[in-house]
């Protein structure tokens with residue numbers, strides 16, 4: 257079954273065509289990679305799919321439901337979570353408060369429920385333990401290191417229990433040990449049934465982590481397949497090396 | 500080694516805005532008793548009047564911070580809600596002939612509905628644009644109140660008969676001092692409740708990074724409109740009490756930008772992210788304001804000075820005095836002193852070793 261599919265997405269900023277008639281089809285339960293040169297439209301594609309910018313044309317479906325034009329929070333509640341290329345956490349909120357911003361279901365009872373509601377705090381602590389930040393629960397997010405902030409961003413996304421997670425350069429600006437840790441975490445989460453779409457420039461990480469890779473160039477996919485195939489695809493070499 | 504700023508209280512969910520230490524609690528208790536006895540110990544009618552005004556301002560700045568503090572949306576036009584509450588209550592009594600309590604409830608409802616509708620449009624604007632929208636809102640209502648003479652009495656003002664027939668001036672001041680105090684307690688309780696709810700976490704997330712909050716599933720528009728509505732309802736309630744207490748509504752004052760900016764100044768000066776910050780700000784700024792008015796009369800100087808103070812607060816103490824005072828206190832605490840002692844001791848030892 258297809259979990260995310262997009263047809264004919266187009267988006268231009270003034271004269272720059274960022275996404276140019278892109279189609280996308282993600283299979284459920286896989287770790288998908290999205291690679292491509294700088295400025296090829298990967299982040300713009302994320303922004304369209306998550307509802308953060310409106311495409312000029314095209315449709316987006318999530319698990320069979322058309323979500324084109326939905327607001328980002330609605331898409332989030334439909335089970336899609338994302339992180340940002342430049343990691344974004346709420347700097348003056350504590351780590352625990354960061355975790356409690358997102359809700360699985362926006363029911364009035366949950367919204368007005370206290371931050372001390374035991375079940376929610378326990379779930380949050382569980383995620384913090386998994387990313388290794390549980391000892392920092394009471395710290396302001398701005399006092400964390402960049403790598404810790406990236407882990408917090410991922411943990412906060414997981415609070416909503418998304419079935420599909422888009423990561424925009426999870427390894428960017430992060431030390432090698434942490435890259436391995438993030439990779440392991442993604443593998444574990446995938447084993448639990450979550451689908452991933454990962455934009456990443458670190459080829460070692462992409463090739464070892466992803467089961468399916470989509471190559472983007474000038475706003476549209478030019479190739480797709482398993483890592484071994486992609487590595488030897490002449491179109492990919494051309495896009496990257498200009499040969 | 501962990502430094503003091505990176506490791507805070509171990510309690511993961513603690514939002515320690517209420518003071519924990521015993522001396523602080525006793526101090527606050529004493530302050531509360533003094534506050535409640537104020538109408539009876541205040542020497543003279545003017546001070547009784549000023550006391551009511553100060554508590555009213557505390558309600559206003561606390562209500563303001565339900566939007567300005569949580570979401571970071573700065574409204575300079577909150578006087579719109581105050582004036583509307585005052586006029587709706589006044590008109591309820593004068594024109595509709597309602598009992599005072601019913602007129603008050605009507606006033607609060609009118610303001611809440613107005614805020615919800617206006618808010619839906621206003622919160623689309625962010626940052627400076629939002630500020631301008633709120634200014635436009637209060638200016639518009641001021642002009643309407645001056646124009647619709649048949650309903651509002653126009654620039655001559657609206658005379659609202661007192662709530663209790665034949666009550667003395669002192670009795671009236673005492674009555675409204677307590678009514679405003681009850682309203683203040685309700686406002687503080689609401690603030691506290693929001694602060695510790697998931698809803699509050701969502702509002703604060705909007706303040707920190709609105710796009711990110713949306714991406715995490717926070718329905719930001721609904722959250723902001725709800726916050727504005729609750730904040731406006733309390734502001735309007737204060738307006739309603741003001742109408743019954745003061746008895747004379749001046750459209751220029753109740754719908755003024757000066758009144759709106761006072762709320763901002765008081766909330767920011769005290770600290771709009773702290774439960775008692777806006778109240779503290781009101782307790783400092785409102786008396787200073789009144790003192791200045793009695794000494795120098797109403798003048799442009801007075802407006803310029805409060806404007807300058809707002810400027811200084813925004814520039815140098817954007818979080819208000821509460822965190823600034825906390826930092827200062829921390830500097831004088833024994834822990835930080837002991838670090839210095841240790842270094843000196845080490846210095847001493849190293850000197851001893853050298854000789």
Ligand SMILES: Nc1ncnc2c1ncn2[C@@H]1O[C@H](COP(=O)(O)OP(=O)(O)OP(=O)(O)O)[C@@H](O)[C@H]1O
Nearest residue numbers: 269272273274293294295296297298299300301341
């Ligand atoms: N908000 C915007 N306004 C104007 N132009 C934009 C905007 N967002 C993206 N662009 C342009 O669209 C093109 C695609 O950008 P995008 O960020 O999607 O690329 P990317 O594949 O994520 O690149 P990178 O690998 O460097 O992150 C670029 O030319 C960029 O300058």
Ligand SMILES: [Mg+2]
Nearest residue numbers: 298299300341
């Ligand atoms: Mg990008």
